[in-house]
Amino acid sequence: MRPAQRLFWLLLATLAIGGISLLLGAVGIPDWNILVTVRLPRIILGLVVGMGLASSGTVFQGILRNPLADPFILGTTGAATAGVMLANLFGIHNYYFLYCMALGFALLSIALVYRIALIDGKSPIQTLVLAGVIVGLFFNSLVFIVFSVFYRESFNVLFYLLGTLAGGDSVLITVSGILTIAGFGVSWLFARELNVLTQGEEAALHLGVEVESVKRILFVTASTMAAACVAVAGMIGFVGLIVPHMMRAIIGADHRYLLPASALGGAVLLMVTDAMARTLAPPTEIPVGALTALLGAPYFIYLLHTRQQAGEF
Amino acid sequence: MKKLLLVLFLLMAGLLIYQLLVRRGTKTLPSGRGERIISLSPTLTEVLFALGEGEQIVGVTRYCTYPPEAKSKEKVGDFLNPDLEKITQLRPDLVLAERWSSTKIVNRLRGMGISVVEIPSPQSIHEIYEAIQTVGEDIGKSEQARAIVADMQRRVDIVTRRAANLSRQPSIYIEIDLPSWTVGRASYTHQAVTLCGARNIFGDVEKAALLVSREAIIQRNPEVILSFEASADQIRRRPGWGEISAVRHGRIIDHFDRDLFSRGNQRLVEGMEKFQVRFEALMRE
Numbered sequence: 001m002r003p004a005q006r007l008f009w010l011l012l013a014t015l016a017i018g019g020i021s022l023l024l025g026a027v028g029i030p031d032w033n034i035l036v037t038v039r040l041p042r043i044i045l046g047l048v049v050g051m052g053l054a055s056s057g058t059v060f061q062g063i064l065r066n067p068l069a070d071p072f073i074l075g076t077t078g079a080a081t082a083g084v085m086l087a088n089l090f091g092i093h094n095y096y097f098l099y100c101m102a103l104g105f106a107l108l109s110i111a112l113v114y115r116i117a118l119i120d121g122k123s124p125i126q127t128l129v130l131a132g133v134i135v136g137l138f139f140n141s142l143v144f145i146v147f148s149v150f151y152r153e154s155f156n157v158l159f160y161l162l163g164t165l166a167g168g169d170s171v172l173i174t175v176s177g178i179l180t181i182a183g184f185g186v187s188w189l190f191a192r193e194l195n196v197l198t199q200g201e202e203a204a205l206h207l208g209v210e211v212e213s214v215k216r217i218l219f220v221t222a223s224t225m226a227a228a229c230v231a232v233a234g235m236i237g238f239v240g241l242i243v244p245h246m247m248r249a250i251i252g253a254d255h256r257y258l259l260p261a262s263a264l265g266g267a268v269l270l271m272v273t274d275a276m277a278r279t280l281a282p283p284t285e286i287p288v289g290a291l292t293a294l295l296g297a298p299y300f301i302y303l304l305h306t307r308q309q310a311g312e313f
Numbered sequence: 314m315k316k317l318l319l320v321l322f323l324l325m326a327g328l329l330i331y332q333l334l335v336r337r338g339t340k341t342l343p344s345g346r347g348e349r350i351i352s353l354s355p356t357l358t359e360v361l362f363a364l365g366e367g368e369q370i371v372g373v374t375r376y377c378t379y380p381p382e383a384k385s386k387e388k389v390g391d392f393l394n395p396d397l398e399k400i401t402q403l404r405p406d407l408v409l410a411e412r413w414s415s416t417k418i419v420n421r422l423r424g425m426g427i428s429v430v431e432i433p434s435p436q437s438i439h440e441i442y443e444a445i446q447t448v449g450e451d452i453g454k455s456e457q458a459r460a461i462v463a464d465m466q467r468r469v470d471i472v473t474r475r476a477a478n479l480s481r482q483p484s485i486y487i488e489i490d491l492p493s494w495t496v497g498r499a500s501y502t503h504q505a506v507t508l509c510g511a512r513n514i515f516g517d518v519e520k521a522a523l524l525v526s527r528e529a530i531i532q533r534n535p536e537v538i539l540s541f542e543a544s545a546d547q548i549r550r551r552p553g554w555g556e557i558s559a560v561r562h563g564r565i566i567d568h569f570d571r572d573l574f575s576r577g578n579q580r581l582v583e584g585m586e587k588f589q590v591r592f593e594a595l596m597r598e
Contacts, residue, residue, distance in 0.1 A: 009318070013318050020325045023332075024328050024332060034402055037425050095420045148524050166396075166397065268321065
């Protein structure tokens with residue numbers, strides 16, 4: 001099958017799985033009211049977040065040339081949590097305001113990481129990754145300090161540490177959805193440059209790619225997608241790390257196909273796991289982040305053993 | 314890729330079958346004229362039952378274990394993650410929540426047109442009275458609420474008078490959770506223990522709950538230890554704790570029902586009475 005054909009089937013599967021998951025949840029097959037006001041927005045949120053995380057992961061793995069890169073590698077989650085915590089300390093519990101704080105802090109941390117890594121107009125990859133890890137750790141420790149000092153006031157930041165799709169409000173889903181789709185679009189426009197960048201920056205430079213500016217654009221784009229996902233769903237791990245690898249094994253390393261395939265793959269993985277999270281032990285929810293790994297890891301191991309190119313990128 | 318998609322669809326089919334098989338009879342109930350209340354807080358569930366609203370409760374959290382009747386109510390998840398679908402399906406006409414825990418869900422519920430009353434989590438005994446009163450007013454049972462508050466006040470008075478007979482106030486360390494979470498002055502647990510005649514060694518801290526270092530506990534050398542989680546034996550075995558007065562004299566109150574002292578409702582006074590009995594017995598030895 002050609003990559004384009006595979007993409008088409010993947011798209012159909014995504015829609016079908018979205019449809020089936022409408023029938024799965026804590027109350028079984030729900031009445032119209034629950035279906036429209038609760039379950040549909042949640043499935044759309046799963047689609048958006050899965051897509052955003054997987055696309056973001058694909059771009060990060062491409063520009064950083066690091067198979068362990070994921071959307072949170074640059075400390076986005078810690079910063080988002082810190083933003084929410086700050087709002088809590090001042091007694092602000094408005095849902096939209098918290099979202100803005102999470103998104104704002106996540107974007108702020110990205111600017112900070114880039115600024116730290118910028119030396120002589122260039123930002124070497126190792127420095128970027130290191131700066132990201134350090135900024136992330138810094139915000140995380142800030143969160144834990146505030147958490148231990150203001151135990152009660154900061155209780156609901158737990159949500160940002162334990163990712164879930166349960167809380168999405170349709171306005172926020174729309175905002176995050178637009179950011180994610182825009183981010184995906186921009187990344188896709190740079191698919192060829194990404195292909196060249198994965199060969200190494202020097203090679204890319206020789207092939208006429210303006211490495212620094214392309215890197216900056218992709219960096220901001222991928223981070224924005226990650227921030228949009230974290231702000232609305234908290235930290236859901238694994239999707240952004242593993243889906244790009246899976247899709248590389250299935251559809252190849254050409255980012256023109258890999259990016260959309262990852263977006264769809266991420267959406268499918270998250271929709272399926274969230275359906276499990278809702279259904280397995282009603283009415284208690286299982287943290288969806290734990291299920292993504294439970295489901296993704298065995299499949300990834302299978303891929304590693306059957307297809308040697310799984311680790312390439 | 315075919316295999317992957319096949320596996321995914323089989324999984325979804327499996328989930329559908331699982332859902333049909335394990336579904337316990339959670340029928341959608343018709344919305345009648347009677348009140349249908351969902352409580353998203355164990356504290357408020359207890360208040361509702363005390364107000365005689367047990368019948369009207371249609372949903373509670375997993376942690377609502379008291380009174381025993383609460384256990385048989387439909388569960389809507391826990392307070393951090395209540396299940397929206399479940400709540401909607403139960404068609405409540407009133408959802409009661411505590412303000413500190415469920416902000417997120419409250420917005421969504423209101424957006425769906427469900428009326429939600431958020432009760433501020435009480436931090437002091439006075440605020441417990443207020444919370445009970447507020448719940449009473451919200452469900453049209455102000456009279457009963459006033460009676461519960463009056464009963465509490467009367468019993469708190471008795472405890473306070475009895476404590477006045479103590480010749481001094483022995484110091485106490487209250488361990489509400491591991492490793493060493495305790496309460497400061499801004500909590501009703503502190504107030505309750507103080508009214509019983511004990512002196513909280515961390516009563517100087519202007520906070521509800523705090524994680525203290527074990528060194529500080531050893532240094533402040535409490536004469537009594539009240540523990541909700543760790544057993545007396547575990548506390549005795551902690552390194553360096555052998556020197557603490559409470560450990561040396563065997564004045565450790567363990568296996569104390571934490572709900573009596575941490576739920577912030579009418580049962581606090583029951584906790585005070587029970588605590589006072591054990592506390593005085595220890596001090597007499």
